[in-house]
Amino acid sequence: MSDVYQQTIDHPSAWKGADIQDADDWIHHLSKQDLDELDAALRNVRALGLDLPRIGRETFPLPTLSARLALWSEEIERGRGFVLVRGFPAQNYAPDDVEAVFWGIGTYLGLPVTQNPKGELMGHVKDYGRKFGNLDVRGYETNAHLPFHTDGCDLVGLMCLRRAKSGGRSSIVSALALHNEIREHHPEFLPVLYRGFYYIKREAAMTDDPVTAARIPVFGQVDGVVSCRYVRAQIEAANTRTGTTLTDLERAALDCMDRLAADPRFHLDMDLQPGDMQLCNNYTILHSRTHFEDWPEPERRRHMLRLWLSCRQRRPLAAGFPQHNGYGLGQIAEVAFSA
Numbered sequence: 001m002s003d004v005y006q007q008t009i010d011h012p013s014a015w016k017g018a019d020i021q022d023a024d025d026w027i028h029h030l031s032k033q034d035l036d037e038l039d040a041a042l043r044n045v046r047a048l049g050l051d052l053p054r055i056g057r058e059t060f061p062l063p064t065l066s067a068r069l070a071l072w073s074e075e076i077e078r079g080r081g082f083v084l085v086r087g088f089p090a091q092n093y094a095p096d097d098v099e100a101v102f103w104g105i106g107t108y109l110g111l112p113v114t115q116n117p118k119g120e121l122m123g124h125v126k127d128y129g130r131k132f133g134n135l136d137v138r139g140y141e142t143n144a145h146l147p148f149h150t151d152g153c154d155l156v157g158l159m160c161l162r163r164a165k166s167g168g169r170s171s172i173v174s175a176l177a178l179h180n181e182i183r184e185h186h187p188e189f190l191p192v193l194y195r196g197f198y199y200i201k202r203e204a205a206m207t208d209d210p211v212t213a214a215r216i217p218v219f220g221q222v223d224g225v226v227s228c229r230y231v232r233a234q235i236e237a238a239n240t241r242t243g244t245t246l247t248d249l250e251r252a253a254l255d256c257m258d259r260l261a262a263d264p265r266f267h268l269d270m271d272l273q274p275g276d277m278q279l280c281n282n283y284t285i286l287h288s289r290t291h292f293e294d295w296p297e298p299e300r301r302r303h304m305l306r307l308w309l310s311c312r313q314r315r316p317l318a319a320g321f322p323q324h325n326g327y328g329l330g331q332i333a334e335v336a337f338s339a
Contacts, residue, residue: 008183009226013081013284014176017268026080028072030087034065038088038101045100052103052122053112060104069108072279076109076155077311081281082172088275090161095303102159102277102305109279110155110309113326117203123306125158143294143302148173148261148286149231153308153324154315156287157279160272164302165295171288172280173267175228178260179219189253193218196320197250200237203327211238218257220321227283227317229324230257261286272304282324283315 020026030038041060050059062069072083085105090098099122106112112121143164148171158170182189196217204210220227232254239245246254260266267288270278280287294301308326317323 008180009176011176012079013174013281014180015080015174016177016266017173018265021268026082027084027086028068030065030085034068035088037062037065038104041104042093042097042101045104046097052099055100055103055107057107060107062104062108066108069105073109073311076279076281077313077315081174081284083279084270085277085279086273086275088277090159090275095161098159098161099305102157102307105277106157106307106309109157110311113153113308113310113324115152115306115308116327119327121307123308125304125306126302143168143291145291146289147232147258148267148288149233150175150229150282150286151308151324152326153282154311155279155307155309156282157277157307157309158272159277159305159307160274161303161305162274162300163272164293165300166293167290168302169290170270170272170278171267171290172270172278173261173286173288174284175219175230175286176226176284177266178257178286179226179228181260181266182256186253186256188249189256190219192250192253193257194220197235197246198238198242198244199231199234200241202234205237205241210241214320217318217321220318222316222318222321225316227315227321228286229283229321230286232258261288
């Protein structure tokens with residue numbers, strides 16, 4: 001058995017929710033000076049008439065907040081793996097202005113990547129009345145419970161515009177804490193998870209080439225750095241589409257991942273308020289959302305903004321553990337960033 005299976009991951013990103021749920025050092029509050037800088041930066045891009053892809057750090061200047069953003073970036077990429085930023089008064093701005101502010105903040109954290117076949121760079125997470133589970137439906141287009149999973153980027157950002165009438169709680173869990181627990185109590189699953197699984201290719205699900213050519217590992221390790229990628233729905237869809245089945249050991253390994261992620265000892269719940277920004281390392285954090293009930297009035301319905309970002313300094317990844325580059329290959333946006 002490989003040495004990596006024998007070693008406990010001793011790193012701030014291997015946290016347990018129960019240990020930090022009562023802490024507040026992962027919550028960062030925007031000051032009045034921060035808000036004034038964001039407002040001034042927004043007015044600057046509006047005066048220049050810039051759309052999102054043309055907004056960069058030079059045109060969205062944050063003279064002092066930029067230093068805090070650099071610290072948050074360090075925490076996301078090489079520390080605990082996430083931050084929650086609170087205090088932006090989203091209700092005081094038009095929705096497209098909130099998008100511009102969220103995008104502008106994102107330019108200090110990474111490079112945006114496309115989120116779907118349409119090439120969209122700003123995701124709108126809300127219920128479009130679609131049914132979760134259909135091959136052509138993305139979970140964020142529904143009001144369904146979304147099991148713990150990763151997205152197709154280095155850093156995923158979520159900003160709350162409006163909350164649901166009830167439900168829709170966001171949860172995150174450290175994939176590395178799950179790795180430690182599996183290593184200690186179910187080491188027989190680690191070789192299966194490192195070997196990985198075939199995934200459905202969403203853009204080709206109904207073609208003659210519907211699944212990935214190679215297995216995609218759940219865990220990969222290089223130079224002591226462990227990363228995770230996990231979307232069970234796409235694994236199951238690949239089996240359904242090709243008429244194949246998982247082995248008993250494979251299914252047990254995936255069930256173990258899901259069971260541990262759902263365990264209150266491990267995950268951390270967040271009730272995002274309007275203006276809250278949740279920013280997570282997509283290689284160390286799995287995220288989930290509970291089912292929600294919406295308001296009948298369209299203007300009150302739950303609405304989250306989503307950014308997928310590639311970090312400027314890419315995470316070292318093991319051979320056979322593909323890099324996240326958004327939807328498809330080479331989808332990092334050509335935008336007006338300064339170096």
